[in-house]
Amino acid sequence: MGATSNVGVAGHGAGGAGGGAGAPARDESAPPGRDRAPTSAPRPFGALFWTAVAAVGVTYVRALAFTPVEALQGPAQKIFYLHAPAAFTALYLAFALMAISSVLYLWLRDPKLDRVAACSAEVGLAFTTVVLITGPLWAKPVWGTWWSGDARLTATLFLWLIILGYLVMRQAVEDRELRARYSAVLAILAGLLVPFIHLTVYLFRTLHPQPIVLKPSAPSMPAEMAVTFALAFVAFALLFVALLRARYRLALAAEAREEADGSGGPN
């Protein structure tokens, strides 16, 4: 997850949010010994990121100290405020954006769309990692086992592996256009798993609970818990946007560097 992932694009000279991708313009005003920006692209983290960090901090405090303990599951139920927002963000924001951008890329061939898809996939992988770590930590005290191997858990693990493969493949293919095209196809196929994962609790016998928020009727939880959950969802969605923007800025800077070197290979 923390490895350098290739988010190169299928074309040269494409601009994007936060700066263009032309030859690097040195920031000669930067003091000696400090990093200078490689392009006109700004630094990856700004006010949005620190706002998201503050929101996540408030969520932690509210969830752990000011939200009632659930009667049946005890303190372990508080993992819900991490696990469910991470799952929502990964599946319905990150991987949905990845799949939609990939469809649009195959249609419009705009390199920005390939870049957005790749960045979204990488950030989504981080959120899915949180889902796959916090899920067993919740399951052990409540179900009596770390992992049940049912359809939802297994499909989520498969999706994590497919996204990991997607990012590894981007490192392996040097031709930018081929890389973008292969990546788009794989991303669309991975995106098809998202509605399947959502429906697994209806289609298969499972230990995983039925949805208590994303369902036709009203969420089945007390108001205090619902407020904490809503706060958590907003905080982690904000964190997703901030990390996506940072990753996009990194991709722009890396591409500018590639073009200055005259190479089109993986960054």
Add this chain to the structure above:
Amino acid sequence: MPPRDAGYAYAAYVAAALIYAGYALSIWWRWRRVARRSTRGPGAP
């Protein structure tokens, strides 16, 4: 009788914080590496 052990919840909150912070740091580290290479000029390792 609900399980009273809060250790799992604390472990989950610490693990999530480490994953998000680690990922943010990886972005920062990669950006810094690109910035350093750029200050050395084209063709620098």
